[in-house]
Amino acid sequence: MNKTNLGVALVTGASTGIGYATAAVLQNAGFRVFGTSRRLSAQRSDGVFMLTCDVTDDTSVAKLVDDVLAEAGRIDLLVNNAGMGLLGGAEESSMTQAKSLFDVNVFGVFRVTNAVLPAMRRQGKGRIVNLSSVQGFIPAPYFALYSSTKHAIEGYSESLDHELRAFGIRVSLVEPAYTRTSFEDNLAKPDQLLDIYDSARAGMNVIVGKAMEKGDAPDVVAKTVLAAATDAAPKRRYAAGKMARQVSFLRRFVPALAFDKSLRKQLGLPV
Numbered sequence: 001m002n003k004t005n006l007g008v009a010l011v012t013g014a015s016t017g018i019g020y021a022t023a024a025v026l027q028n029a030g031f032r033v034f035g036t037s038r039r040l041s042a043q044r045s046d047g048v049f050m051l052t053c054d055v056t057d058d059t060s061v062a063k064l065v066d067d068v069l070a071e072a073g074r075i076d077l078l079v080n081n082a083g084m085g086l087l088g089g090a091e092e093s094s095m096t097q098a099k100s101l102f103d104v105n106v107f108g109v110f111r112v113t114n115a116v117l118p119a120m121r122r123q124g125k126g127r128i129v130n131l132s133s134v135q136g137f138i139p140a141p142y143f144a145l146y147s148s149t150k151h152a153i154e155g156y157s158e159s160l161d162h163e164l165r166a167f168g169i170r171v172s173l174v175e176p177a178y179t180r181t182s183f184e185d186n187l188a189k190p191d192q193l194l195d196i197y198d199s200a201r202a203g204m205n206v207i208v209g210k211a212m213e214k215g216d217a218p219d220v221v222a223k224t225v226l227a228a229a230t231d232a233a234p235k236r237r238y239a240a241g242k243m244a245r246q247v248s249f250l251r252r253f254v255p256a257l258a259f260d261k262s263l264r265k266q267l268g269l270p271v
Contacts, residue, residue, distance in 0.1 A: 006030035006230070007076030010068055012055060012112055014048065015041045017181035018131065019081040021218035022225045023048040029226055031077060034068050038082070055082050055108030065115040074123055077229050078116045080109045081131045083149075085187040087204060089197040090144035092190030098145055101188070105149035109156070117169070125168035129228045130157045131221075132173045134239075134247050141267060142197075142204045158236060172228040172235060177243035178208075178215030203268060216241035 009026045013019035014035025023035040027047045035044070036053040043050055049071075053064040068075055083105045086093065093101075109130060120126030135143055136150035154173060161171035187208075224240035239245040250259060261271050 007032070008068070008072040008074050009033045009077040009079065009229070010036070010065075010075050010112075010116065011048075011079040011081055012036045012053065012108075013038075013082030014050065018176070018179060018218045018221045019079075021222040022079055022081060025219065025222035025226050026077070026079075026229070029230070031229075032072060034072070036064060036082065053112075055112055056103045058111060061111045061115050065112075065119070069119055075116050075119050075126070076123070077127045077129070078113065078120075079129045079131070079225055079229075080112055082108055083131065085143075086146050086190070087142055087187045087208065088190035088201055089142060089194060092192055092194050092197060093145055094191050097188070097191045101145050102149055102152070105146070106152045106156075109153060113160070117164075120169050121167045123168075126170075127229050127234065128157075128160070128164075128169065128171045129225050130171065130173050131225075132157070132175045132237075134175055134177045134244050136173070136175055138247060138251055138263070140263075141269065142201060161236060170234045173237045174221065174224050174228055174240050175237060175244055175248070176216065176221045176224075176240040177247060178211040179221055179241070180212060180215045180217055200269075207267060216243070 006029060009031040011019055011023045011026065011033060014023040015037035019035065023033045024046050027033040033048045035048045035050050037050060038052070038054050040052050041050045051064055051067060054060040065075070084101065086097070086101050113128060116126075130153050132153050133150045135147040136154040139147040139151070157171050157173050164171060221240040224238050228234055228238050239248045254262075264271050
């Protein structure tokens with residue numbers, strides 16, 4: 001792989017976890033990488049240049065893209081990674097909280113993508129990689145709103161890929177399972193807690209924590225993003241890691257009733 005001609009990459013949410021690892025892997029592979037964080041972040045020592053951006057703010061997103069184009073002249077790859085989680089019963093979140101989650105995980109992707117697309121169209125080529133999740137195709141209990149955001153990104157990405165091929169732009173999804181990051185520590189709590197969900201919510205927190213400890217390293221996801229960004233014939237979806245590949249396979253080929261029972265059993269829910 002020629003490290004001099006992979007182009008310019010923009011990675012949102014690059015200060016920690018999957019985004020941090022992805023920016024490093026892309027930089028090492030030969031991309032010139034700009035990463036973002038919502039708050040002012042110290043510059044990295046690996047060559048990734050950090051910029052501040054709030055993906056929920058139109059002005060902030062526009063400034064980010066203008067700054068990258070002013071510095072590098074082009075954007076060849078956009079990795080939409082910035083996002084947040086929420087664990088709790090679906091009815092435990094107010095509409096305000098639900099809208100806030102969608103503003104980051106869904107509308108944030110829309111904003112950054114829309115801001116980057118004019119430059120990619122002028123170039124006549126580009127790649128967009130959107131970070132989804134296995135919850136983009138397997139909703140998990142007590143993650144109803146988070147799963148909904150990932151389902152939205154799945155549908156958006158698939159439609160967008162059809163629309164943009166005529167301009168030489170391709171869109172792919174990367175779908176990780178559990179990954180060893182601080183995700184579980186940063187899960188938002190519902191803003192209108194109900195006693196009836198206390199036990200189940202606490203149990204799910206334990207399950208998620210244990211699963212994260214055994215999950216894939218962020219580099220596994222980062223290398224999958226690199227594959228999506230550089231494959232000559234990009235696929236629509238990339239499962240990131242062994243567990244994600246297994247879950248994707250089972251979802252497609254195991255009868256729905258059997259899959260449902262297995263999922264509930266693993267999560268300690270009555271079958």
